[in-house]
Amino acid sequence: MGRIPCCEKDNVKRGQWTPEEDNKLSSYIAQHGTRNWRLIPKHAGLQRCGKSCRLRWTNYLRPDLKHGQFSDSEEHTIVKLHSVVGNRWSLIAAQLPGRTDNDVKNHWNTKLKKKLSGMGIDPVTHKPFSHLMAEIATTLAPPQVAHLAEAALGCFKDEMLHLLTKKRVNFQFQQSNVAPVNTTHDEKDDTVEIIKLNLSRAIQEPDMLPSSKPWDFTGATSANFAGACNAFPGSITGFQYGPSSFGNEGAKSPWSQSMCTGSTCTAGEQQGRLQEKLEDENGGESEGGKEIRNGSSIFNTDCVLWDLPSDDLMNPIV
DNA sequence: AAAGAAGCCAACCGCGTTTAA
DNA sequence: TTTAAACGCGGTTGGCTTCTT
Structure with a gap:
């Protein structure tokens, strides 16, 4: 009973991926998609675990990924969302087109946490x-x-x-x-x-x-x-999270604007989960363990991320 | 210029949930 | 229905790069 193993554990390569491996994986996925990670390394001619292939693809090879520096606007989004959902990196990343949860997590741990601490703000609770x-x-x-x-x-x-x-x-x-x-x-x-x-x-x-x-x-x-x-x-x-705190673009910085207005929704499912989370935090009533949605959606119908005033998202969870 | 420290990030690990046999 | 692997996610680590002394 049960499934067959994804790979022979003793016969898989680990560590850094080579450009040749990247090419093999990318071209295989371009032709066949990502339906079955267990079969992908075998069919693509890779001595890798399916899990390793999936990570490589989702965190690095996907063509829609951004690889450059995080913008002020993106940093602002991360800080705001973190103040609401905590270390739910996949939820946060879903609001940042082209960024992965790993990207967001790394950026938070290496940069943003220190920035907040440097401002005298606890990066866990977002309070001074x-x-x-x-x-x-x-x-x-x-x-x-x-x-x-x-x-x-x-x-x-x-x-x-x-x-x-x-x-x-x-x-x-x-x-x-x-x-x-x-x-x-x-x-x-x-x-x-x-x-x-x-x-x-x-x-x-x-x-x-x-x-x-x-x-x-x-x-x-x-x-x-x-x-x-x-x-x-x-x-x-x-104190407020704003350009004077993070960005160097002065009053024109996106940090001072309502978040991400105009961005398109790229992760509907994650969006829904984040909305659930946000509504949970905002005191949605529960019935039989399920939250009842109140009518005031923070997401507008154009699937713009949201249009809440900044302060509403900054309310601490604690 | 060299050595050590710090920064950075890709990849791995482990756990909870989902799914297929 | 049961079981075990796949999947998805967050935490951690290893090693390369950059910075400081």
């Missing part, structure tokens, strides 16, 4: 680090809060120093009179102390935090909390 600390601190007694601040500093110090020194990232202290950081050892220590002080203050006064939009510091907020925010590179006061 200081706010997360404050949230946790509300459940702790003061001595534990002090330890938390120490621990948090230990976690983030290296990352921040890296950004502040090695990457030459300067930032403005908008509400304190501290001079911009440079790269000498003593001043790095000063930076640590400043961060430490502001973080501790923010943590010890959690009641001063805004409640509805934790990262929207544009209103009347605690000077201490704002100070803590300003301790992070790029100052997240008035």
